[in-house]
Amino acid sequence: MTTATLHDVRFIEPEKTRNYINHDFGVLSWLLTRDHKRIAILYLFSVTIMFMLGGFFATMMRIELLTPEGDVLTSDTYNKFFTLHGVVMVFFFLIPVIPAVLGNFILPIMLGAKDLAFPRINLLSWYVYMAAAVIGLYVIIVGGVDTGWTFYTPFSTQYSNTHVFGTTFAGFLAGFSSILTGLNFMVTIHRMRAPGLTWYRLPLFVWAMYATSIVQLLATPVLAITLVMLMFERAFGVGIFDPALGGDPVLYQHMFWFYSHPAVYIMILPAMGVASEVVAAFTRKKIFGYKFVAFSSLAIAFLGFLVWAHHLFVAGISVYSALIFAFLSYFVAVPSAIKVFNWTATLYKASVSWQTPMLYIMGFIGLFTIGGVTGLFLAALGLDVHVTDTYFVVAHFHYVMVGGVVMAYLAGIHYWWPKITGRMYPEWWARLAALLVFVGFNLTFLPQFVLGYLGMPRRYHAYAPEFQVLNVMSSAGASILAVGYALPLVYLIWSLKGSRKAGPNPWGAAGLEWATSSPPPKENFHETPVVTWDAYDYPQFLKAMGETQNV
């Protein structure tokens, strides 16, 4: 980091020490805040608690699977635990985590705006999320739910004697929270950009959040109405998905996946956005093929809507429709691969700084690629029939969601931690945690590809003895992963008091968020910034910063 980037910051007044954290005090000043940065912190607490809850269920499952016999959990309890693991992790962690925590905090600052377009709606989205979480916790306390996170009918409507109604209602509410966030982001990106900040000057994180928001707006309502129909059916016995009454359970699967496949892109697109920011910052280069990376986000958002039926290959859909959906599913690989190639090309001949965020993103690129390529295996009709409902599928989507999304989230939280808190995290510990997460993750999920290919089905608490070695490896990996996840929790909290101050731009990165103080003032900037540089244009950015010092 050069002295120029440390001191020559254009839009702050160094003598002012008021920031968004010490601007107001008291619990109510947080619970009733409309400041996007404080709402991001509220979300940070909530999703972290939900992550630990989801992690608890995963831990119990991995303990059960140490031995072939079903000895720790009964099969009923196991059914509930994998369901709750999925529900909590998907609806309460993966979907909101990057948009609602990092996006909420950083997006308005990246745009040079004082706040999101609708600050009250932003706060409302957190309260809706919390209401959903409370209902979810209530369901867990009174006995849980055992349908799997997909709530497939007719089991969920006719047969399950667990709390399906409460869980689906919680999912419905969580969906609304997600819609409100997406809507806010879209309007903010359209209408609140600082002077000079044209679309092609936007950071790629903003493009990714824009594409994510489109999916949130267009896919989530379909899940909402599907869950409403499911709840009607469960509560009043109408037969929309009940074959006994003329309904069709496969229709439920179509409608569920019309949301839930695009939902994968609600999770991964923001992660790709973080990757672009981090790669640019730690190579100190423009992202290779900026426009390709930007538009590939939109292409993924669009193509994501055309592939849902690849989840239904064995559900009795026609072979022609299965062929078409297999074919369309391959197309999603193209924009995803464009991103991976462009990040790699940016790294080529770059002088890379190997700080923690970059370590996570290197892990992200590799693991996402494995997750994506095994997704192509699954999109292939013949192979999919062979491995449907096996651990191969489990391993595939954990490579995308944990290896992809969680790694990118950890990269992002480390990258922007100095901005959010004003303090650096301890680099040595953070690198150790990144290493543990990478090793632990691969040891957990790589054996599951093999298990699945050999035929071990998912969602059982007991298995054939010959699968034990691989399962023990997986559980051992999970325990390393747990340590890797617990470490940041400790050292990040410690860093709030014990670590050195970050300064406005500790990475020497280019971008509006690094042009304000750390932590930022309540209004983000003391005067509205004027953008004269392209995204990641280091010389122009530093020039703009430097000019102010001379003024």
Next chain:
Amino acid sequence: MSEQAHAEHHPFLQHHFEDLGQQHEASTLGMWFFLTTEILFFGGVLCAYWVYRIIYPEAWAVGAEQQNTLFGGINTLVLIISSLTMALAVRNAQLGRRGGQVLMLILTGIFGCTFLAIKMIEYHAHYEEGLLPGAAWHWAKEPALVPQVQLFMSFYWSMTGLHALHMIIGVGLLLWILWRAWRGQFGPEYYGPVEVMGLYWHFVDIVWIFLFPFLYLIHGAHHHG
């Protein structure tokens, strides 16, 4: 500095916007995006409706015959007129006519409540005829078609029920806008909330314009003896 600058601003300019124009554009764009979400929300149930309409055309025709087309027609008219009064309320707000705004908003609210009242009468009649799916079902005019007609009625209740819920929310929002209009808060400079309210109201009307033919008027395809 900022306090002084704010003092010159319009009282309803929120601090994070540069000017009223930006605020207005943001709020209308926000409502348009929200309505896009709503289209997908109703689109989901409409999609399921169409799937079964194609599978069970006969039951769908019989189901539609159970509806009171007169009441449905009157309600359609009521909503179209309410859209006119809503549009006039927006126009009056733009022109800064407080009396006209208040009158048009009250009329819109009355039409909205009229719609809901007629809907309640229809619901009650369906309940009496045993056309509420579930335990209360005892309609059996066409014994062979009972399960499928029940399916049709499930869509009828879900779709009109969700629409009625949107109407109730709309009337609630109208009351809020009416209160603000009564206090003279809207004028040529600042009428965004009335316009956004209008967008929502028109959308809910348009949903009904789709629901009415889909649920009441589809006898034609099948002549049932």
